[in-house]
Amino acid sequence: xxxxxxxxxxxxxxxxxxxxxxxxxxxxxxxxxxxxxxxxxxxxxxxxxxxxxxxxxxxxxxxxxxxxxxxxxxxxxxxxxxxxxxxxxxxxxxxxxxxxxxxxxxxxxxxxxxxxxxxxxxxxxxxxxxxxxxxxxxxxxxxxxxxxxxxxxxxxxxxxxxxxxxxxxxxxxxxxxxxxxxxxxxxxxxxxxxxxxxxxxxxxxxxxxxxxxxxxxxxxxxxxxxxxxxxxxxxxxxxxxxxxxxxxxxxxxxxxxxxxxxxxxxxxxxxxxxxxxxxxxxxxxxxxxxxxxxxxxxxxxxxxx
Numbered sequence: 001x002x003x004x005x006x007x008x009x010x011x012x013x014x015x016x017x018x019x020x021x022x023x024x025x026x027x028x029x030x031x032x033x034x035x036x037x038x039x040x041x042x043x044x045x046x047x048x049x050x051x052x053x054x055x056x057x058x059x060x061x062x063x064x065x066x067x068x069x070x071x072x073x074x075x076x077x078x079x080x081x082x083x084x085x086x087x088x089x090x091x092x093x094x095x096x097x098x099x100x101x102x103x104x105x106x107x108x109x110x111x112x113x114x115x116x117x118x119x120x121x122x123x124x125x126x127x128x129x130x131x132x133x134x135x136x137x138x139x140x141x142x143x144x145x146x147x148x149x150x151x152x153x154x155x156x157x158x159x160x161x162x163x164x165x166x167x168x169x170x171x172x173x174x175x176x177x178x179x180x181x182x183x184x185x186x187x188x189x190x191x192x193x194x195x196x197x198x199x200x201x202x203x204x205x206x207x208x209x210x211x212x213x214x215x216x217x218x219x220x221x222x223x224x225x226x227x228x229x230x231x232x233x234x235x236x237x238x239x240x241x242x243x244x245x246x247x248x249x250x251x252x253x254x255x256x257x258x259x260x261x262x263x264x265x266x267x268x269x270x271x272x273x274x275x276x277x278x279x280x281x282x283x284x285x286x287x288x289x290x291x292x293x294x295x296x297x298x299x300x301x302x303x304x305x
Contacts, residue, residue: 029059035069046080047262058106065107073110077261078237082117100124115208115236134236136303152202157219199227209237213244217251230254
């Protein structure tokens with residue numbers, strides 16, 4: 001991220017820098033076949049080089065729109081800038097709202113995404129948004145891969161995820177707990193307090209995303225010190241930036257399970273604890289149902305066969 005301040009006398013230099021930025025970051029898109037009158041779905045996740053991928057998505061949407069496509073749907077498994085959904089400090093941006101505006105202005109008619117960091121982000125759009133849930137796939141994975149799941153406890157690593165863990169705990173008919181955390185600054189946890197009894201139980205940490213993994217690794221240590229027999233982590237979006245992989249390797253997890261809303265092949269080569277839940281069928285079924293004008297609410301509680 002670059003921030004440059006120019007004086008009024010620097011007009012020529014300002015124009016030169018803008019020209020250089022546009023040249024360096026340019027993205028050219030050409031649609032290889034006719035989309036006139038077609039229902040177009042563009043799949044692009046908010047991962048890797050996020051800004052490049054977002055710009056490419058916007059240009060592709062616009063290219064399809066001005067090529068007379070009937071409808072353009074952006075399928076964004078991991079929504080970019082989703083954590084910047086509120087103004088929590090002075091002069092802080094609400095970047096999720098900006099991304100929503102950009103998608104709408106580019107010409108998107110519909111958005112399909114999964115496990116938004118805050119579900120109210122749907123309200124940032126003036127176009128339909130389908131926020132799918134990984135919960136049905138998570139429940140299926142727990143029942144198939146954790147033999148002691150009937151003696152487990154679902155744990156939220158922060159108070160904000162309480163609704164998510166209570167929903168999973170109710171459907172499994174098990175108890176839940178949460179961890180209250182206090183941060184000194186972003187991505188750095190100061191103190192954790194466990195609310196609930198995990199003694200002699202399998203603890204399953206559930207969250208929507210993990211970035212540097214400091215929170216879930218501290219939470220795992222807290223759960224083991226409180227008497228948990230095993231600790232699993234199940235996350236929808238595995239960003240795994242910075243020291244995340246080394247932290248997971250050094251932590252006492254039985255497994256760290258993520259969906260493939262973000263590609264994990266490279267991360268799995270460096271960490272044997274990472275396992276992946278394939279959610280491609282959920283997105284595929286959502287696309288099919290949207291194209292045929294059918295309800296997608298079935299996918300909120302079922303995994304398509």
